[in-house]
Amino acid sequence: MLGNDDWWRDAVVYQVYPRSFADANGDGIGDLPGVRERLGYLAELGVDAIWLSPFYTSPMADGGYDVADYRDVDPMFGTLADLDGLIADAHELGIRVIVDLVPNHSSDRHPWFQAGLRDRYIFRDRPNDWESIFGGPAWTQVADGQWYLHLFAPEQPDLNWEHPEVRAEFRDILRFWLDRGVDGFRVDVAHGMVKAAGLPDVGPKEGRQAEMLGDEQVPYFDQDGVHEIYREWRPILDSYPGGRMAVAEAWVSSPERLARYVGPDELHQAFNFDFLLADFHAKSFRAVIEKALAEAELVGAPTTWVLSNHDKPRHVTRHGGLARAKAATLLMLALPGSAYLYNGEELGLPEVLDLPDELRQDPAFLRSGESRDGCRVPIPWTTAPGFGWRDPWLPIPDSWAPLSAEAQHDDPGSTLNLYRAALRLRKAHPALGGGTLAWLDSPKDVLAIERSPGLVVVLNTSDEPVEVTGEVLLSSGPLTAEGTLPPDTTVWLQR
Secondary structure (H helix, E strand, C coil): CCCCHHEEEEECEEECCCCCCCCCCCCCCCCCCCHHHHHHHHHHHHEEEEEEEEECCCCCCCCCCCCCEEECCCCCCCHHHHHHHHHHHHHCCEEEEEEEEEECEECCHHHHHEEECHEEEEECCCCCCCCCCCCCCCCCCCCCCCCEEEEECCCEEEECCCCHHHHHHHHHHHHHHCCCCCCCCEEECCCCCCCCCCCCCCCCCCCCCCHHHCCCCCCCCCCCCCHHHHHHHHHHHCCCCCCCEEEEEECCHHHHHHHCCCCCCCCCEECCHHHHCCCCCHHHHHHHHHHHHHHHHCCCCCCEEHHHHHHHHHHHHHHHCHHHHHHHHHHHCCCCCCCEEECCCCCCCCCCCCCCHHCCHHHHHHHHHCCCHHHHHCCCCCCCCCCCCCCCCCCHHHHHHHHHHHHHCCCCHHHHHHHHHHHHHHHHCCCCCCCCCCCCCCCCCCCEEEEEEEEEEEEEECCCEEEECEEEEEEECCCCCCCCEECCCCEEECC
16 A cells, blocks of 8 residues: 655654553553554544654663664563554555664663673763753763763763774664664654764853754764765665655754755755744744755755654644644645654643653753653543543643543544644645745735645734635634634635
């Protein structure tokens, strides 16, 4: 059921955060059999692919992004046989499967680190001034006095990509998963791996170094040598049939720097985080869209769009309510390129802001006071007590009962059915994912674009209703009168 090697160019990809998606064995932690049981739900939603956040063997110091074995499934999530069955069932339903790849660092429980193979990591006699993204120094001292680099948690030592065995190992890891039928990879910290020669200090800066990311180049990210790695990987991807792909998570200082990650000899796509960071305002959205389309033109590849993920507050809360979140979603799904949805956003879930501190598991919380746990609360499936979970690993708010998949399934006005309708229309109108974009004249604080002759998208971020003309194909909320679009609403029109 899978054709079209260029499927990724306009695909809608659903990020599954496995421990928070669905629990098949009742231990309170989501697992791969749970994902497999819910594939029909994802097919009905209308997604083209799923991206599985890490399920590998891990002590879970950072939600699985600390990998101890890159070729196996952690028993928390199931077995390799469970994953094989999931991939087979997904393909039967026409859904492709992307897996997370974590090449910048391993777990400190990885056999290499446990065996003391320090040349596979970055050890030095003295630390420099580099800081962890999670807060605090990026160096930890071991018993004999040496220090090792960890740009994230101390349990995540950075790998030494100057070592040929590290490069060979990851080429083999790619082949291992491609042989099992995965359709692509989301490359975690794709701008990492290679560090500046000599590990120079960043130097005096105001605030945390993490706040510089995306604005300035630092000696531990976005070094030119990282592109040699992707030029080694691309022929491996291309050697497999069916359009195997890779998308970069890369925070860099300019569109020109980001463009270097994408191309016929490197990766297929790079995430566009500017859209996620945009304000809910026509001017902000337009600036981000124009920038992203210019970047896409630079590399000759479509951009990606994302509003929520496992690292950022959910956009219902970030944008100030469900109406705005739905309006932003309809705008995103009408833009050229691929769109990435996040675990449960189709239910309109807000960020959980009041989790007890003792239940938070994000390693950043202990080091900086910042926590990503609020966007990782498990999905509510049913209206019954527990919402389809038995003692979930993070508590599901009682207020989520009306947001459960069961409560929304048959409600034509629900957020879930808005997403389903949008994805159906996107498939019926290929220009919504591809094609060209033209800006139309519009009132102040209103964004209007033409996606193909006669297909128009209007977002109203003003405080007043605005008149629109054409047949309403879909709107993120009810029009206040015939031809009148209220504030905080997006409409798709056929003229």
